Each structure stands twice: as structure tokens, then as C-alpha cells.
Amino acid sequence: MENLIYVNGEFVPQSQAKVSVLDHGFLYGDGVFEGIRAYNGRVFKLEKHVDRMFLSAKAIDLQIPMSRPEMANLILEACSRNKIETGYIRPVVSRGVGDLGLDPRKCKQGATIVIIAVPSISLYGDAYERGLSVVTASNRRVPPQCLSPSIKSLNYLNNVLARIEANHTNADEVLMLDLQGYISEASADNFFIVRNKVLMTPPTSTNLPGITRETVIDLAGQRKWRVVEQFFSLFDAWTADECFITGTAAEVGPVVKVDGRQIGEGKPGPITKELMKAYRDLVMSTGTPIPKK
Numbered sequence: 001m002e003n004l005i006y007v008n009g010e011f012v013p014q015s016q017a018k019v020s021v022l023d024h025g026f027l028y029g030d031g032v033f034e035g036i037r038a039y040n041g042r043v044f045k046l047e048k049h050v051d052r053m054f055l056s057a058k059a060i061d062l063q064i065p066m067s068r069p070e071m072a073n074l075i076l077e078a079c080s081r082n083k084i085e086t087g088y089i090r091p092v093v094s095r096g097v098g099d100l101g102l103d104p105r106k107c108k109q110g111a112t113i114v115i116i117a118v119p120s121i122s123l124y125g126d127a128y129e130r131g132l133s134v135v136t137a138s139n140r141r142v143p144p145q146c147l148s149p150s151i152k153s154l155n156y157l158n159n160v161l162a163r164i165e166a167n168h169t170n171a172d173e174v175l176m177l178d179l180q181g182y183i184s185e186a187s188a189d190n191f192f193i194v195r196n197k198v199l200m201t202p203p204t205s206t207n208l209p210g211i212t213r214e215t216v217i218d219l220a221g222q223r224k225w226r227v228v229e230q231f232f233s234l235f236d237a238w239t240a241d242e243c244f245i246t247g248t249a250a251e252v253g254p255v256v257k258v259d260g261r262q263i264g265e266g267k268p269g270p271i272t273k274e275l276m277k278a279y280r281d282l283v284m285s286t287g288t289p290i291p292k293k
């Protein structure tokens with residue numbers, strides 16, 4: 001059976017799920033989105049993702065024509081209609097159909113809402129055992145003075161440019177520096193280092209306040225591990241005991257190579273491994289249940 005996608009009020013088969021070419025999401029990247037995962041028949045941190053999407057929408061003055069609980073229910077319905085137990089969910093809200101001018105007031109019909117839910121597979125496969133390699137992008141992360149990194153917008157070209165460099169060097173992910181030269185985040189994940197058993201991650205002024213990042217900080221706190229939110233440079237990453245990325249898609253991803261430098265012993269370190277397991281246990285045992293159809 002074809003996957004069913006929610007588009008503006010109805011669930012339609014994927015081949016018929018269409019959005020206008022005059023949609024300002026398409027023309028200008030004017031919109032917001034989320035990336036959410038379901039494990040074992042439950043959606044992990046559903047409310048947090050819905051809240052973040054509404055905050056991103058608020059920040060760009062985009063009215064989502066439904067309440068947060070209604071959005072959460074639609075996301076659950078997208079899962080149950082597609083019989084998804086373990087999967088990836090992508091809600092997208094764009095400014096809607098306008099004309100060729102970028103003024104949002106042209107989009108008189110209101111926001112376009114799309115929810116795609118697909119069965120998911122592991123992002124990096126067996127690389128979680130081996131560890132991931134990352135390189136540093138030559139383009140910098142767009143600074144908060146220009147566009148708040150808290151807005152999860154449809155404008156990901158800054159991240160795509162970085163990702164292309166990972167592809168050219170066959171790396172698994174790519175780190176982006178802020179304008180000061182400190183590490184901000186990876187193309188679609190937050191970044192942590194571990195040094196002398198202390199975890200360090202940059203403050204969210206230069207990166208997306210990741211839900212996985214927050215979860216990992218909680219898990220570290222439960223273990224009485226120190227977590228410091230401060231800016232650090234490539235030197236600190238190159239010479240760290242351990243490094244890892246966090247993201248809904250990547251989960252906790254051990255990084256064993258940064259710009260060609262081996263990290264630690266060149267395999268996932270003990271703190272990263274414990275966090276990977278703790279995160280897995282949490283996602284497999286918590287979340288909002290998907291109603292059975």
C-alpha cells in the first residue's frame with residue numbers, strides 16, 4: 001500500500017501529495033519543520049518537537065492554523081494511518097501559496113501543512129560500532145545576528161553547503177564553526193566533546209537547541225557527570241578524549257575522527273557508549289503511544 005501523507009486537511013497517497021509551485025516554502029524556504037522519531041509504537045518527545053515547531057513559526061510570524069495538541073494528534077494519526085511502529089516523521093508548515101513577491105501577506109490562503117511519516121532505518125548503520133568521521137566545513141554557520149539558529153526553518157542551504165563538503169571528503173558528518181571560529185554544530189546534529197570525564201557542548205546561541213542534546217544532558221546529569229555549556233575550538237575537538245554528535249536522526253553518534261585526527265583510541269569511548277545505550281533504552285521505553293487503527 002502506498003504511504004499516506006497529510007496535506008492541508010486530508011491524507012492522500014504519496015504519488016498524489018502535491019504542493020503548489022507558488023508556495024513560499026518552495027519559492028523562498030519560508031516555513032518551518034521538525035524531524036521526529038517513533039520507536040516501538042511510541043513517538044519520542046512529541047510535545048517537545050511540536051513546541052519547538054510552534055516557537056519557530058512564532059519567530060517568523062507564521063500562523064499555524066491549529067493548536068499544539070491538534071498538531072500532536074495529526075502526527076500520531078500520520079503514524080497510525082501508515083502503521084508505523086518505528087519510523088521518522090516530518091511535519092512541515094510553510095507560508096502557503098502566494099505570488100512571486102516575497103511579502104508573506106501575499107499568502108492569503110494561509111499556511112500549507114504537510115506531515116510525512118515513513119518507516120525508518122538506522123542513519124549510519126554499522127558505523128555506530130566503528131565510529132563516525134567528521135570534517136570541518138569551510139563555510140561558517142549563519143550567525144544569530146543574521147538568522148537565529150533556534151528557528152528550524154526550511155532554509156537549510158547553510159547546512160547543505162557544509163554537507164556537500166562531507167560528501168566530497170567521504171566523511172559521515174561535517175562540523176560548522178561560528179564567526180569567531182568556535183564549533184557551533186554539525187550539519188544536522190549538535191556536537192559534544194569529552195575531556196577528563198567532563199562533557200562540553202557549545203551554548204545554543206550558535207546552534208539549534210536540539211532535543212537529543214537536551215536529553216543527553218539529562219542522562220549525563222542522572223549519572224552525576226559534569227556537563228559544561230561553553231564555546232570551544234577545533235583544537236579542543238582534535239585533542240578530546242571522546243567526541244559525539246546528537247540528533248533525532250543520528251541519535252548519539254560516536255565520532256572517532258575529526259579532520260583526519262584520531263579521537264581517543266579511535267573507537268567509541270566509554271562515556272559515549274554509555275550514553276548511546278542510555279539513549280536507546282529511553283527511546284525504546286518512553287514516548288506518546290501511537291493509537292492503533
Ligand code: PMP
Pocket residue numbers: 035159185186187188189190207208209210211212213246247248249
Ligand atoms: N542542529 C541542526 C541544524 C539540526 O537540523 C538538528 C536536527 N533537528 C539538530 C541540531 C539536532 O536536533 P534534535 O536533537 O532536536 O533532532
